[in-house]
Amino acid sequence: MASLSHAFMSQHYIGRTPMSVSISSRAALKLLSRSSTTSSTGGSGSRRPGTALCASRPRNRRARGWRGFAASTVDASSSSSSSSSLAASASSTSTPSSTTPSSSSSSSSSSSTEPTKKKATGKKTNKGGNNKNKGGKKAHDDSPAELSSSDVRAIKVEKVAELRGRGLEPFAYRYERTDLCDALQARYADLAPGVEVRLTTDDQPDDGETVETGFDALEQPVRVAGRVVAKRSFGKKLAFLTLRDQQGTVQLFCESRRFPKADGDTPAGQLAFSDVKTLVDVGDIVGAAGGIKRTDKGELSVTVRELQMLTKAIKPLPDKFHGLTDVEKRYRQRHLDMISNPDVVSTFVARSKVTSAIRSFLEGRGFLEMETPVLHGSAGGADARPFLTYHNALARDLTLRIATELHLKRLVVGGIERVFELGRVFRNEGTSTRHNPEFTSVECYQAFADYGDMMELTESMVLSCASALGAGDTLEYQGTSISLAAPFRRVSMNDLVIEATGIDFLGGGENGGAMKHAQAVSAALACEKCEAFRGLIEGCPTTGHVLNTCFEELVESTLIQPTFVTDHPVEISPLAKPHRDFSDARVERFELFIYGRELANAFSELTDPIDQRNRLEEQVRNQTSLREAAESAALSRGGEKALAEWRENAEENYAVEVDEDFLDALEYGMPPTAGMGLGVDRLVMLLTDSASIRDVVAFPLLRQTASQREASGGESEEEEGDDEVSE
Structure with missing residues (x-):
């Protein structure tokens, strides 16, 4: 079986926040097998036999047509050696964003995630636009491998099975949440960068030093729950998740030393640290418990001791700016619109x-x-x-x-x-x-x-x-x-129409009374300003309707x-x-x-x-x-x-x-x-x-x-859109 030169890794963005979706080794093996079969037949998207499935960024994103819903790429990452097999690699898939490429994630990600000290991909780009790996070799010119939305869904369904196989329920019944994100942000607004509010059960720092936080130690961990809208992983010991509930967002600071030492020691229902990288994806709903820390970069974070999968999402989320730009689609899929646009x-x-x-x-x-x-x-x-x-x-x-x-x-x-x-x-x-x-x-x-x-x-x-x-x-x-x-302001309809047309429909008739119907129609048709809506005037059955038509056409829009x-x-x-x-x-x-x-x-x-x-x-x-x-x-x-x-x-x-x-x-x-x-x-x-x-x-x-029309037996129409009434 062909091996990859790098572990798979990519990032997905919801809004300006990067998001990643992990592929299990088993699922990735199937994808590689499928890709090898495709290349042997010379089909679309084929690659040279024996070459690694490479994921260089398109040189022209607009020409490549990155998509927020269906398109998914697999990027080569320098985080593992070139001899690593796919089965042994830490792998991930995502729906790519045309907002910010993954190779520049450290400079473009939102403040809700911790920046990395070096670029995640380790790739360089020369003046000609060709990506090079760490060894200086040119990346393949093949188009990046793409996963359809159905492929990504299949991978996520496998993760559901993997969770259940380990005795973890991917669709929980309830979760005891004690804190909302905005309440935490307000409560710890004065917490200084680099300072942590520990739990009373925590061990003292290894160096024996203590820092005055201005807050009492927590007798009970804070417990938050919500949707993961961003994910960043750094090596084997650190990962950041951005969690959003209805009230706001908070960062989850996932550090391996705070999790149980081994998977076998993980309490029932809880995820191990390795699961954060392989089983937790953007879009999932999780619950987290731990202490509070403000990072050196100033981001308030929950230092996670316990992490639980509450709902495993099996479809990838859209990109805020490019996945749901179609206004009609936003209204039809309001649930996605709400997830993408707070x-x-x-x-x-x-x-x-x-x-x-x-x-x-x-x-x-x-x-x-x-x-x-x-x-x-x-x-x-x-x-x-x-x-x-x-x-x-x-x-x-x-x-x-x-x-x-x-x-x-x-x-x-x-x-x-x-x-x-x-x-x-x-x-x-x-x-x-x-x-x-x-x-x-x-x-x-x-x-x-x-x-x-x-x-x-x-x-x-x-x-x-x-x-x-x-x-x-x-x-x-x-x-x-x-x-x-x-x-x-209070003003009569008749006075407003007099200002607009000079016609007194309710006072210009005999003895200072209302005009007769024929007189009102003639006066309106003689007015140059009424020329644009002559047909409406001619169809008015009474003087009152003539007055109202003139008001609606000439005055209404001016009342700011x-x-x-x-x-x-x-x-x-x-x-x-x-x-x-x-x-x-x-x-x-x-x-x-x-x-x-x-x-x-x-x-x-x-x-x-x-x-x-x-x-x-x-x-x-x-x-x-x-x-x-x-x-x-x-x-x-x-x-x-x-x-x-x-x-x-x-x-x-x-x-x-x-x-x-x-x-x-x-x-x-x-x-x-x-x-x-x-x-x-x-x-x-x-x-x-x-x-x-x-x-x-x-x-x-x-x-x-x-x-929908075809399914209901209706006639096809050439143009989409909605009927408009006169404004």
């Missing part, structure tokens, strides 16, 4: 704090949290296309809720004067950086209040959530400074600082009270905009059941009219085929129904009430400086991949 975990932790802060804030004001149905007989409380479903046992068509509003109001009628619900809402519409088909909202309703009270509540809630994340009343979002100091846009037209606000200060068609409603995005929506709630019925019936007529017009246009454009496509895909193709149960409840009397709904996802985006809603939703809904 900031993603921080965002989800922040989200949890925000939802907790919302609950605490509302409960502190006397609101009760209630749960209302997700399955509705008809979609109400908002104007959006619902998801449709069918209940077999009841033989009934149902929709997923598009809002929680109407059921919460019925609870107010029933006597719960302050009520809220924080939950999921579903709308069968497109996606964008600020739209997801399912999202989280909080809706709250307060009896004996109006929309002015809701403005104060909304301001205070937003600031309370910011405070929960340690922010003040000023934050930065996407490079823009945002002031959350109360009071927020927190702004309450107030006093909307009645045609787009069927659930709000008529404005008490205006005789025209305005209502007491506001929307909160920050950074050009709607964050909250609130009303003085309409409590007149007769007026409410009239408005809902008018909403049904308007929606029906719009749908019939769109169907007619599709039919004339492309016949029955175009009509069928429109009915299947158009977002406006949905029926609006009057909710008779809600109207019946209003007839029993609802007290004066104000309500507010706030988009939790968008609030978290703002407070965490996240550019897309998908960054704050753990598992966003995505288009099927080609393989």
